[in-house]
Amino acid sequence: MNMRKVVKLIVFIFGICIFTFGVSITLKSDIGSGSWDGINFGLNKTVGMSVGFWINVNSFIILLITALINKEIPKFISFITAFIIGSFMDFWLYVLGSFTVNDIVIRYGVFFLGVLITCFGIGIYLLPKFPPNPIDYLMVSIKEKYNLKIIQAKIGIDIFCLLGAFIVGGPIGVGTILSTLLVGPGVNLFYDLFSGVYNKLAIRKI
Incomplete structure (x- = not known):
């Protein structure tokens, strides 16, 4: 593996490590989680098994649904x-x-820090x-399949996940609404902020 791929892998793992820490903190604030997280936390609380286990199970189901939408073989990669996120x-x-x-x-301070x-x-x-x-991946597939804007596909998935989280007793609250409003713009901000630095690292010959 060359150094360019090593840098990409390190950045990828580091990002997942950081964002899962943030999600865990928002959960501890006890004012609500994101809609997708609510399903996994709810199943953990009502059925048992770990949150990571339910992330894997639900991700597998999502891959099958996405494959049906795209009429293709599931992209199990x-x-x-x-699995890493879980x-x-x-x-x-x-x-x-x-x-x-x-x-x-x-609690609200902890929540916003987590976000x-x-x-x-x-x-x-x-x-x-x-x-x-x-x-x-499902969000992008729905956007392309039904000619929607990315925000429309995201809202549709969020509504579906909110319903699922409510059914399984997930931690739905004010924080859920705040997460829905804040996470998208926040991700775009940090992505744009660090993309230049990352590109320099990724193309640098070491």
């Missing part, structure tokens, strides 16, 4: 990304353990353009 989620939830915050002001870290991490992990998380 995207499952590798989901593994880091379980790790951070284990590290944070029983950490809780009672003061409402501090900021999440946006930073996602913006970084997208830079190498490795296979996307299956839920992101």
Whole structure:
């Protein structure tokens, strides 16, 4: 493996490590999680097994649904990304353990810190353009299949995930709405901010 690929892999893993830490922090704020995360956390609470396990199971289902939409063989390479994300989620939830915050002001502070870290991490992990998380792959497929704008496809998936999270008892609340509004713009901000630095690293001859 040449150094260019090493740099891409390091940036990819680092980004996932950071953004899963951010998601774990937002969960600990106890004011709501993202819609997709709500399903995985809800299943963890009501059925059992780890959050990472449910990320893997639901990602596999999403890959099958996406393959049906695109009428193609499932791109199981995207499952590798989901597996890494699930593994880091379980790790951070284990590290944070029983950490809780009672003061409402501090809880919102923790939440916004978690969202900021999440946006930073996602913006970084997208830079190498490795296979996307299956839920992101589904969003792009729906956009192209039905000639929608990316925001329309995202809203449709968010509504579906919110319903699923509600059914399985996921942590839905004010934070869910805030995450929906803030994460997209935040990811774009960090992606644009660091893309120049990343491109210099990726093309640099070492």
